[in-house]
Amino acid sequence: MAQFLQLAFSGIALGCIYALVALGFVLIYKATETVNFAQGDLMMLGGFFGYTAVALMGWPYWAAIIFAILVMAIFGMLLERVVLRPVLGQAQFTVVMVTIGVGYVMRGVVTMVPGWGTETLKLQTPFAEQVVNFAGAALALDQIMIIVLTAALCGLLFAFFRFTRLGIAMQATSQNQLAAYYMGIPVRRVNMLIWGISAGVAAFAGILLAPITFVHANMGFIGLKAFPAAVVGGFGSVPGAIVGGLIIGLVEAFAGFYLPEGFKDIAAYIVVLAVLIVKPSGLFGQKLRKKV
Amino acid sequence: MSFFACENLSIQFGGVKAVTNVSFAVEQGEVFTIIGPNGAGKTTIFNLISLIYPPTAGRILFEGAEITGSSPHKVANLGIARTFQNIELFEHATVLQNLLIGRHNFRRTNVLQEMLFLPAVRRAELAHREAVEKVIDFLDLQRYRESLVAGLPYGVRKVVEMARALCTGPKLLLLDEPSSGLNPEETDDMAFWIEDIKKDLGVTVLMVEHDMSLVSRVSDRVLAMNQGEMLSLGTSKEVQSDPAVIEAYLGKQE
Amino acid sequence: MRFLFKTDYDQDIRLFKHNGQRFWYGLLALLLLGLPVLLPEGLRDYMLGQMVFVFIYSVAGLALMLLIGFTGQISLGHAAFMAVGAYTEAVLQAKGVPFVVSLPCAALFAGIAGVIVGLPALRLKGIYLGIATLSFGYIAEEIATRWDSVTGGNAGKHLKPVDLFGYPVDDDIKLYYLTLAILVIAMLAIINLMRSPTGRAFVAIRDSEISAQSMGIHLAKYKTMSFALSAALTGVAGALYAHKLTFITPEQFTLLASIELATLVFIGGLGSFHGAVFGAVFIISLPQLITVAKDYLPAAVGAQTGLQPTIFGLILIGFLLFEPMGIYGRWLKIRAYLELFPFYRKGMFRRQKTYMKSDRLK
Numbered sequence: 001m002a003q004f005l006q007l008a009f010s011g012i013a014l015g016c017i018y019a020l021v022a023l024g025f026v027l028i029y030k031a032t033e034t035v036n037f038a039q040g041d042l043m044m045l046g047g048f049f050g051y052t053a054v055a056l057m058g059w060p061y062w063a064a065i066i067f068a069i070l071v072m073a074i075f076g077m078l079l080e081r082v083v084l085r086p087v088l089g090q091a092q093f094t095v096v097m098v099t100i101g102v103g104y105v106m107r108g109v110v111t112m113v114p115g116w117g118t119e120t121l122k123l124q125t126p127f128a129e130q131v132v133n134f135a136g137a138a139l140a141l142d143q144i145m146i147i148v149l150t151a152a153l154c155g156l157l158f159a160f161f162r163f164t165r166l167g168i169a170m171q172a173t174s175q176n177q178l179a180a181y182y183m184g185i186p187v188r189r190v191n192m193l194i195w196g197i198s199a200g201v202a203a204f205a206g207i208l209l210a211p212i213t214f215v216h217a218n219m220g221f222i223g224l225k226a227f228p229a230a231v232v233g234g235f236g237s238v239p240g241a242i243v244g245g246l247i248i249g250l251v252e253a254f255a256g257f258y259l260p261e262g263f264k265d266i267a268a269y270i271v272v273l274a275v276l277i278v279k280p281s282g283l284f285g286q287k288l289r290k291k292v
Numbered sequence: 293m294s295f296f297a298c299e300n301l302s303i304q305f306g307g308v309k310a311v312t313n314v315s316f317a318v319e320q321g322e323v324f325t326i327i328g329p330n331g332a333g334k335t336t337i338f339n340l341i342s343l344i345y346p347p348t349a350g351r352i353l354f355e356g357a358e359i360t361g362s363s364p365h366k367v368a369n370l371g372i373a374r375t376f377q378n379i380e381l382f383e384h385a386t387v388l389q390n391l392l393i394g395r396h397n398f399r400r401t402n403v404l405q406e407m408l409f410l411p412a413v414r415r416a417e418l419a420h421r422e423a424v425e426k427v428i429d430f431l432d433l434q435r436y437r438e439s440l441v442a443g444l445p446y447g448v449r450k451v452v453e454m455a456r457a458l459c460t461g462p463k464l465l466l467l468d469e470p471s472s473g474l475n476p477e478e479t480d481d482m483a484f485w486i487e488d489i490k491k492d493l494g495v496t497v498l499m500v501e502h503d504m505s506l507v508s509r510v511s512d513r514v515l516a517m518n519q520g521e522m523l524s525l526g527t528s529k530e531v532q533s534d535p536a537v538i539e540a541y542l543g544k545q546e
Numbered sequence: 547m548r549f550l551f552k553t554d555y556d557q558d559i560r561l562f563k564h565n566g567q568r569f570w571y572g573l574l575a576l577l578l579l580g581l582p583v584l585l586p587e588g589l590r591d592y593m594l595g596q597m598v599f600v601f602i603y604s605v606a607g608l609a610l611m612l613l614i615g616f617t618g619q620i621s622l623g624h625a626a627f628m629a630v631g632a633y634t635e636a637v638l639q640a641k642g643v644p645f646v647v648s649l650p651c652a653a654l655f656a657g658i659a660g661v662i663v664g665l666p667a668l669r670l671k672g673i674y675l676g677i678a679t680l681s682f683g684y685i686a687e688e689i690a691t692r693w694d695s696v697t698g699g700n701a702g703k704h705l706k707p708v709d710l711f712g713y714p715v716d717d718d719i720k721l722y723y724l725t726l727a728i729l730v731i732a733m734l735a736i737i738n739l740m741r742s743p744t745g746r747a748f749v750a751i752r753d754s755e756i757s758a759q760s761m762g763i764h765l766a767k768y769k770t771m772s773f774a775l776s777a778a779l780t781g782v783a784g785a786l787y788a789h790k791l792t793f794i795t796p797e798q799f800t801l802l803a804s805i806e807l808a809t810l811v812f813i814g815g816l817g818s819f820h821g822a823v824f825g826a827v828f829i830i831s832l833p834q835l836i837t838v839a840k841d842y843l844p845a846a847v848g849a850q851t852g853l854q855p856t857i858f859g860l861i862l863i864g865f866l867l868f869e870p871m872g873i874y875g876r877w878l879k880i881r882a883y884l885e886l887f888p889f890y891r892k893g894m895f896r897r898q899k900t901y902m903k904s905d906r907l908k
Contacts, residue, residue: 365760380754393763
């Protein structure tokens with residue numbers, strides 16, 4: 001039982017990371033129908049900025065989080081303005097390829113920055129190495145903090161989208177950009193803002209992930225698991241992304257323990273294939289149909 | 293037994309009753325038009341006939357055989373072709389390629405033969421080209437043969453849609469609002485072509501239309517619909533003078 | 547300026563539309579056939595080796611072009627089919643099967659894998675298909691690593707030189723001619739396919755599935771066929787790849803390899819045959835050019851391992867932003883300029899500004 005609880009807990013903690021990356025990813029998809037293959041790399045860069053604040057500039061942990069989020073938000077907005085805006089309107093796969101290119105550049109440049117380089121760096125957190133005992137299971141404090149902080153961020157985002165007009169504006173621009181323009185929605189500003197928020201969320205995920213995987217240039221590959229998470233939850237659904245992330249996290253934790261070696265890595269992909277075959281629109285997704 | 297018939301056709305999308313209990317028969321060689329206000333379910337009937345949606349009730353019979361529940365791609369083989377209201381052409385191909393695709397169900401060669409481009413394939417290609425050329429001549433599309441569809445004006449695209457449907461060698465042609473978006477001169481051409489299709493090609497035409505003068509000119513019989521239900525069925529004159537139709541669609545005489 | 551006056555339908559169907567094309571392609575053929583003789587001694591082995599890679603990637607690029615460029619599907623896991631082809635070839639050769647049998651078997655197994663991947667893909671479009679193929683790619687890689695009894699796992703598998711009816715293809719010159727021959731056959735097969743009804747059906751599916759159906763095109767059949775053909779051809783490329791390297795491990799067939807193939811197709815020029823070759827030349831020559839350029843850069847920049855992915859990413863983004871028609875597109879523009887000289891107008895190829903419309907409603 002304790003083992004089960006421990007596994008479930010690790011699964012949920014890891015799932016929170018997946019959920020955060022998937023969340024950033026779904027936000028961009030809802031607004032611009034762009035699939036951002038560089039979301040994991042945004043997370044990686046956020047982790048690096050957090051590391052910089054703590055290790056290289058000596059700031060306290062909480063200040064580092066704010067710093068990383070703000071810097072990445074600006075980076076995300078710049079990215080949208082410079083690279084994504086010119087291609088918006090072309091075929092979906094073309095835009096996907098652009099984000100893949102962005103990922104390559106980010107990974108390459110990060111290894112060339114002095115102070116970052118190609119090593120694996122450790123981010124000091126106030127709750128490293130501490131453990132809380134619960135029902136016989138030893139739960140790592142940093143995993144607890146991941147879950148708590150993720151929940152807090154989701155609450156904040158929910159309030160933001162519920163009580164501002166941004167949420168509706170976002171959906172309008174994603175469905176028909178030209179019509180949205182006609183309705184007076186500042187489409188470009190909305191898109192830029194969404195990218196900024198997404199990148200900020202990714203940075204948050206990166207800092208939360210840092211104690212577990214350490215900070216290094218290939219950290220972003222974990223972000224690829226966010227795709228299965230977003231698909232399972234239903235592409236284009238924000239609560240779906242979170243639920244999907246948690247499911248994938250739990251599946252991986254249990255697969256790693258109960259199934260033979262090697263299954264842990266592909267468990268997420270088997271799950272996503274099963275979902276795509278049975279219910280492509282995911283748990284919360286909408287089924288849309290072209291009207292002829 | 294009629295050439296084409298719908299019996300008690302109904303379809304429901306969730307709570308919306310798009311088409312309720314529609315029954316009509318089309319005789320071979322006639323031009324049958326469906327009219328009605330927007331949202332009456334006219335295009336939905338076309339979608340039902342092309343088997344894009346399965347009906348919740350009712351049957352569709354073509355040449356005596358029931359086709360309800362078959363697959364959409366078999367429809368062309370049976371001899372039914374259609375145009376789409378919002379033009380569904382193959383944008384990145386030339387007009388010629390679009391029309392050649394229309395000849396798909398005359399394909400007698402398999403993949404292996406095609407990869408080797410055996411003489412049989414070459415002969416088939418030349419035959420397809422000749423057949424397509426006849427349709428191009430019929431609809432005066434010669435100057436657009438090599439143009440990419442993406443750059444063509446709306447009026448020409450509508451004609452290409454019709455040409456592509458004709459290339460499938462249909463016995464029944466479904467035209468969805470053939471004159472929408474066309475200027476009076478183009479509408480005139482369209483009327484002539486529909487008459488030619490009926491007389492020279494012997495194709496039965498089932499049409500959805502809003503332009504009453506075109507309807508009066510070419511139709512043999514008219515069905516008026518409103519809110520998914522049948523309102524009136526008869527010759528063009530009878531339907532247009534039916535008070536129920538006038539009230540629902542044509543506008544009451546003040 | 548050339549004007550093509552058509553007098554019969556055959557002219558539309560022919561491979562070479564006019565004598566100018568025959569001349570230039572003939573020249574290219576002579577050049578390629580004579581390359582081993584024309585190259586100076588010192589460069590020969592190196593250049594021929596690189597050309598073999600270009601041919602192999604051209605075949606794989608052609609296969610992916612068929613799927614993405616002509617049928618409008620997506621595959622982010624195509625390296626898996628290369629792996630199937632490569633491992634099939636390795637295993638069969640170890641058992642003593644002659645090349646003329648093992649190569650078609652590699653194609654067949656890869657084709658079957660393509661059908662398996664294609665089946666669930668029938669209902670999926672756009673990014674869902676991309677993620678499904680990505681997942682298959684990961685699973686295939688894992689299978690290659692775990693199934694050591696067959697694939698040798700991480701230890702890899704060795705291959706002996708190709709045995710063509712008892713004639714060993716054991717040096718670069720012979721491998722060069724073999725891969726060139728296979729590329730030409732593949733190219734002709736695909737070109738023939740695209741000028742016949744099946745090819746047109748693929749294009750129809752790409753542009754409008756609903757009206758393709760109403761033209762009588764059975765979507766499931768043709769989508770599966772496209773996946774199968776694309777996978778089979780990629781399998782052939784994989785088998786040749788295995789022979790070039792003489793040693794294969796699962797690490798050569800990762801997601802990055804799949805992305806490399808997809809990049810090849812896009813940069814080369816989506817929807818064209820030349821694009822596959824241009825893309826292959828780009829993918830193979832880029833690392834070489836960077837290595838050469840490193841000598842001219844300041845030591846601090848040149849020594850970085852991160853330089854290659856950065857430049858790769860920047861070029862990919864650059865092409866997609868400024869030259870979406872790819873290298874072939876740029877070549878068309880240059881050729882149009884030369885043909886129409888001095889009447890070329892600057893705005894000839896300008897794209898209309900497109901506004902984004904929801905892909906979910908397509």
